Amino acid sequence: MFFAPEETVLEIRRRGRGFQATETAPAAVRLAIIGVRACDLAAVAIxxxxxxxDLFQDSHYAARRADALLIAVNCTHSAPTCFCASMNTGPQAKTGYDxxxxxxxxxxxxxxxxxxGASIIAALSLGQATASAVEMEVRAIAECAEHQVRRMDASDLPGLLYDEAENPRWDDVAARCLSCTNCTMVCPTCFCHTVLDVQEIEGNMSRRVRKWDxxxxxEHARVHGFNFRSRIHDRYRQWLTHKLASWIDQFGTSGCTGCGRCVAWCPVGIDLTEEVAAIRGSRGARTAR
Ligand code: SF4
Ligand code: SF4
Structure with missing residues (x-):
């Protein structure tokens, strides 16, 4: 909602013998997002x-984000793909909502x-919550967390993944992965994008377009005619290691909120919690030998 899949950031027009470049103004939108889950709030914070x-603010993101009203819903039932409880991001919304x-x-x-949020509540004629309703809420959210069938052992993930860069499990997952990009297209924390110059056929105008990548x-790793991640093995390892390890070095937080969308949308059923468990398990086995 805040980081658009595709948007024009610059327009370049021919003016006589020269050119004029104009930054496109961010769209003036006011968003109210209803039904934001705790894992989504964690992703918005990321x-x-x-x-x-950072040093540069993205004006397009800032314009959509500035006035957005976020109405969260605490989860009382988990999908089989959820593992927010083990990533400590849910199922209860704790901060970042109205x-x-x-x-x-x-x-x-x-x-x-x-x-x-308080002014909206004040404008509605709502009754005071009863003690039993608050107890029911606490119980329902706790049960939701307990019933999550997927879990991620998040202990020392950077240490594990940096040490296991040559683990044979990367070959195993690469043999199954189609490199279809689904997992990154649905991930609420992914921000990679590419920049394209799209020219009009008359040659008088060109748009610089930012598009999710x-x-x-x-193509993502092609630099100066050389591709430094030409194998699926390298791309899957990069994705998982960035999400769960180097992201923490860069941004001080995990790049995974445990929303489970990448698990739900992977056409061949790859599940990052299983991949991490397999890598962790085989590290133990190798250490024991
Ligand atoms: S969705 Fe699955 S198959 Fe597609 S790139 Fe991601 S892990 Fe590979
Ligand atoms: S579970 Fe998958 S889609 Fe969700 S935040 Fe983690 S890596 Fe992204």
Whole structure:
């Protein structure tokens, strides 16, 4: 919603014997996003860090993000692909929302997370939450976490993945991976993009377009005629190691929120929690020998 799949960032027009370049203004939009999950809020915090808190602010992202109203929903049921509990990002929305709602048998329990959220609650004629409703909410969210069938052992992931760069499991997963890019297209924390110059046929105008890219695409690692990740083996290893290890070095947080979307959308059923467990398991076996 905040980082558009494709947008024009610059227009270059022929003016007589020269050219004029104009940055395109960010679209003026006001977004209200209803039903944001805890894992999504964690992903928004990561993208805020990338697009707003470095030396250069991305004006297009900032324009969409500035006024956005986020209405979160606490999860009381997990999908079989979820593992937010083990990544410590859910199932309860803790920060980053304006309002958070929990669906209970007797209705919705609503909490404000910002002044704007509090003013919305004040404008509605809502009753005070009962103690039993609050207890029910705590129990429902705790049960949701307990019932998650997938888990990630997140202990020392950087140490594990840096040490295991030559683990034979990378060959195993590379033999199954189609390098289709699905996992990166659905991941809420991925921010890789490419920049294309798209020319009009008359040659008087060219648009510079920013478009989502993926570290699984072959072109992504082509530099000066040389591709430094030509094998799927290298691309899968790069993706997983960046998400779970070097991301922490770069941004101080994991690049995975445990949303499980990459597991749900992988056409060949690759599951990063299984891959990490296999690498961890085989490290133990090699150390024991
Ligand atoms: S979705 Fe699955 S097959 Fe496609 S690139 Fe990702 S891991 Fe490989
Ligand atoms: S890597 Fe997979 S589980 Fe983790 S945030 Fe991205 S899509 Fe979600």
């Amino acid at each position: 993208q805020d860090r990338i697009f707003l808190q 309002l958070a709602m929990t669906e209970l048998d007797e209705g919705f329990l609503v909490r404000a997370g910002s002044e704007r 993926s570290c699984f695409s072959l």
